[in-house]
Amino acid sequence: MPAGAAYLKLSRGELWERVRRAEEILKNCTLCPRDCMVDRTSGGVGFCRTGDEPFVASWGPHFGEERPLVGRLGSGTIFFSRCNLGCIFCQNWTISHLGEGNEITDEKLADIMLKLQEAGCHNINLVTPTHQMPMILHSIAIASEKGLNIPIVYNCGGYEAIESLKILDGIIDIYMPDFKYANPEAALKYSKAKDYPETAKAAIKEMHRQVGDLLIDDKGTASRGLLVRHLILPEGIAGTKEIVRFIADEISENTYINIMDQYYPCYKAFEHHPLDRRITNNEYSEAVKAALDAGLKRIEGVTF
16 A cells, blocks of 8 residues: 555545535535535536536646656646636636536546556646545545555645545645735735635645645655645745745745746736736746745755
């Protein structure tokens, strides 16, 4: 059994009870902090415009993720359609905003997970899972009874409800949230979520409580823990200094963090200066320096 396969350590009854609790939320949806309170089991849709079936855009081994996830044979990535955030610069906007993809069954999603494992992937990497968590849990329960045994990565935007995260305790092996903004006004303007900063802080604390710092084996592959992503935005509008200070002071100086330099304007970003340009080398260097000055010791791509 892989060390990180937490869901295999739950009894069958407990795993299915978690599925039941998650699916119950869909009847008056409060899966994420938006609290739309629509009945998604009867055709209602809220902000995410998603029903109660898995809605998948694509899947396959992915070699562009963080090094501890990719390993030698890739991360088994499943891209879920739609999103509970409204980022105007989303680099996957055709999936998150336009809804590219197809509704499938829980059984089909379970089969996808098993196929990724058969392909040799080191983990199942759930991209944008928040608004589809109950269906994903149902699929994990099915797949685990058919032999799924690799770690689950929860690759999310950081806009998470604590009660939903608690349902995932003991099921998710690796949490990989974004921490997008430190400033509520920026979060409102660019992602339609003014409460994002405080919500993300609380969510990341809960994730770390569940899984701790990222554990990496002697082959360089992660099995369990927290990995935070932070995308640098032009002119410091993401609030990088405050974010890295929070992570170092209130999470752990040993938090594995990816300070990402790949921002580029897309979707509606061209309508909002300074998001209408890429970041500069100096802006990226300043962000990395801020993380180092804060005391963070594990930065993707930075050699100490």
